[in-house]
Amino acid sequence: MPRPRKEARLRLRKDGDRKIWVIKDGSRYVRTGCFEEDVSGAEERFAEYLADKYEPPVSRSGADITGADVMLFYAKERVPKLANPSMEADFMTRLQLFWGAKALSEVKGSTCRAYAALRIAQGVKSATARRELETFRAAINFYVKEFTLPFRPTVELPAKSPPRERWLTRSEAARFIAAARARGNHHVARFILIGLYTGTRSNAIKTLQWTANTEGGWIDLEHGVFYRRGLEAIETNKRRPPVxxxxRLLPHLRRWKRLDGIGKYVIHRDGKPMASLRKAWANSRKDAGLGIEVIPHTLRHTCATWGMQNGSEVWELAGYLGMSPKMLSDTYGHHHSDHQSGATRAISMRPGGR
Structure with missing residues (x-):
């Protein structure tokens, strides 16, 4: 009796002096173009390979459709159009291990809680498990809408983590920048200054260039405008408006441009773009005497906090940061110079308005 054919899978194979990731599908070996250290790239190519092979089932029964069916269809039809396809592919790789063989009829509160508990036991934060389940929910909703199924499983999410409130004082920010420069981490110093004064998200800063392009944002020094996304980039819920x-930032940018000459990227090391600032960030942070709670997103919190403390109009600051006025007020409203000023005056007044 012949052995059953194994499903397609990733494996390492020698290629000269190095190892590369290939997709083994039966007797076929398909090259991914990714070396051993590029695991995320190999996983993304694998997801694309599976999506290209995939044909969705026509059944309208929740017992006949699996999580793998849903996620493969989502990976093929929707993920390539999202702002960060590689991140979504990474989430679905994790989801596939738990949900792939399960039917949609098994998606309910108890199994969602079991998934979250498993991921937390594996060492990820509750917020990460929540984000992965949000991707699974989006995949299910996309599938249900596409095939007009008569049911829609409910994906239960872990509770939202409380918002981070850590922000830097001006003296802390100055120490951080000085520490980065003292270590020779000038790319980190640039990153900090841009984050503090524009509140731009981490990925948008790392891909920033000196001229207009399709990959990421760019700096228009002539007109004093910061474009946060590339010419063909898709706008998402995390808005990136030009500002x-x-x-205070403009003189720094002009000086950096003179130093960089014909260089392409604003944040770079020896002209090369920075995929990660993790080690340099951590070392500079430690030298500045700051705790591990200070992460790149702290710069966005700091920009919003400084703006509110200095009495900025809520709608104007919200537009600058690319968030809704409600989110700005809910998260940072207590920092505003006029916050509850009317209430405190009323409480302090004596009867009769004195």
């Missing part, structure tokens, strides 16, 4: 460059 005027603050007066």
């Amino acid at each position: 005027r460059i603050p007066e």
Whole structure:
């Protein structure tokens, strides 16, 4: 009796002096173009390979459709159009291990809680498990809408983590920048200054270039405008509107451009773009005497906090940061110079308005 054919899978194979990731599908070996250290790239190519092979089932029964069916269809039809396909592919790789063989009829509160508990036991944070389940929910909703199924499983999410409130004082920010420069981490110093004065998200800063391009944002020094996304980039819920460059940041940018000459990237090391600042960030942070709670997103919190403390109009600051006025007020409203000023005056007044 012949052995059953194994499903397609990733494996390492020698290629000269190095190892590369290939997809083994039966007797076929398909090259991914990714070396051993590029695991995420190999997983993304694998997801694309599976999506290209995939044909969705026509059944309208929740017992006949699996999580793998849903995620493969989502990976093929929707993920390539999202702002960060590689991140979604990574989430689905994790989801596939738990949900792939399960039917949609098994998606309910108890199994969602079991998935979250498993991921937390594996060492990830509750917020990460929540984000992965949000991707699974989006895949299910996309599938249900596409095939007009008569049911929609409910994906239960872990509770949201409380918002981070850590922000830097001006003296802390100055120490951080000085520490980065003292270590020779000038790319980190640039990153900090841009984050503090524009509140731009980490990925958008790392891909920033000196000229207009399709990969990421760019700096228009002539007109003093900071474009946060590439010419063909898809706008997402995490909005990245163009903004005027603050007066305190503009001289820094002009000086960096003179130093970089014909260089392409604003944040770079020896002209090469930075995929990660993790080690340099951690070392500079430690030298500055700051705790591990200070992460790149702290710069966005700091920008919003400084703006509110200085009495900025909520709608104007929200537009600058690319968030809704409600989110700004809910998260940072207590920092505003006028926060509850009317209430405190009323409480302090004596009867009769004195």
